[in-house]
Amino acid sequence: MSTNYAIHVEGLVKRFGDVLALSAIDIDVPHGTVLGLLGPNGAGKTTAVRILTTLLEPDAGEARILGMDVVRQPNAVRASIGLAGQYAAVDENLTGRENLRMVGQLTRQPASTARARTDELLERFDLVHAADRPAKTYSGGMRRRLDLAAALIHRPPVLFLDEPTTGLDPKSRSDLWGLIGELVSDGTTLLLTTQYLEEADRLADHIVVIDEGRIIEEGSATDLKERLGRTLVEVKFPTTRRARIAARQLAAIGPTELSDGDTTVGVGVTDSGKALLDVVRLLESVDLAPKSMAVRQPTLDDVFLQLTGRGPSADDEQPEPATRGAA
Amino acid sequence: MTAIALPALPDVGEGDVRIPPSAVVSDALAVAKRNLIGLMRVPTTVVFSTVQPVIFVLMFRYVFGGAIRVPGVSYVDFLMAGIFVQTVTFGSMNTGVGLAMDMQSGLIERFRSLPMARSAVLAGRTIADAVRNLFVIALMVLVGFAVGFRVHTGVLEFGGAVLLLVLFGVAFSWIMAYIGLSTGNAEAAQAASFPLMAVFVFASSAFVSTATMPGPLRVYANHQPVTATVNAVRALVLGGPTAGKVLTALVWTVGITIVFAFLSVRRYRRAV
Known part of the structure; x- marks a missing residue:
């Protein structure tokens, strides 16, 4: 039953012109667990996230969040999810506090709740000292933390993070991992896309590897490493x-x-x-x-190399070995 | 189990959560507030949207003005109505550029993933731009007074002219919103809208009487929204037959707003 899962995806297809971005993928994420969606650039990770967060309509298949259909019940889905995308989507001219209050207001919370939640998140994400400065003065790590805080303002039970640490320095990345770990231990269901195997290894209970819109392997990190590394x-x-x-x-x-x-x-x-x-x-x-x-x-990098014939963040310019699609 | 209680979510079964009508207004105001804070924190945008019309005032008043004859009225009085319309028309480019910047920064994606009214991001932007226009119009009126412009009618007519200008600015903001969302890139939005604006503003009655233009151009100039609005504003501040001109201007304004608000919201729903 689909409602047993926080996220349920069945036969999801998305085409962009002639390109098949997703070719009938199935994913189930149990409540309170973390799914790592792993794949190289252009594998279809972001497309999947955009469909699940109601930003894009699928061409075929079904996607449900907490049992609610992303196409037919978009507002109900939006009220239950938080999204932090690839770029930190914060208003540069607003202060950190103003950004969070604005999103709090737009998620239709009483002003007092939004204020209290804003203070709580600023504290938790170590932004109190910068709360009243415009976000354009923030460092990359601070922006990501603010962005993540904005995604959490309405306490969504299901969270989507699309490459949350791309472009961050190692310290900021590790800080963010700590914060994400805390959220998960609070019972939030998380779908995380990443190109960093270390990230999936550290955060995800279950890993789905996709390449060219297809699921090519899945299992726990240990599982994948034992079987493929x-x-x-x-x-x-x-x-x-x-x-x-x-x-x-x-x-x-x-x-x-x-x-x-x-x-x-x-x-x-x-x-x-x-x-x-x-x-x-x-x-x-x-x-x-x-x-x-x-x-x-074995590391997940070995697994990745084994599966796709190339490294996780291999650039398209690089010549690719002829051993593609080993799975 | 965890101590953190998940918020009680409405059990909607197979139906969807309805966005209450009050949210259409409150969400738009929340977005407008955000945009106005931005305008105040980065005053250069407002300053630059007044620099250009001020230069035009000085240029037409003192450089070309002496050579332009308009029957029955001093050129500075004739000119200022055109300048006001030019100011709000070019000012509307900020709407498109601002939306394109929000798309580039990922903010639009965030808004689209929130359970808020679909119209709010666009309505909030146009409301903020209307407020900005009001401010810029006030500034241009002062500049006009400084170079010899005088209102020949009453306070009521003058207020009507300002209102018409703000509404016309909103109408053009919707055109620019559509362009901004379609291009999704601030530079491209700017590049795409400038020639369009020029065709509307310069081939109009804003700076010279259309009677001096050659045949086909005159026909176009006489039947386009900027000319209609300039003529209405001119009649409102200088006197003469007014009602018909204001009606024509209002028809254009309302028509543009309806068509482009519809197109823009539709574009926004599937913005990439």
């Missing part, structure tokens, strides 16, 4: 000659690759504990002493 035992040698010799020997344990100027051998393994012992024994038997050794756990 691989663990590497990395052994570094002082010279390339030794590394090459070692690589030939280590091929008995798993597929090897040379990196780091041909001084490091990576061995793909499944059970890293056992593999580590095997590697040590083998190197000892051929008397090849490594400089250092490390186990590298």
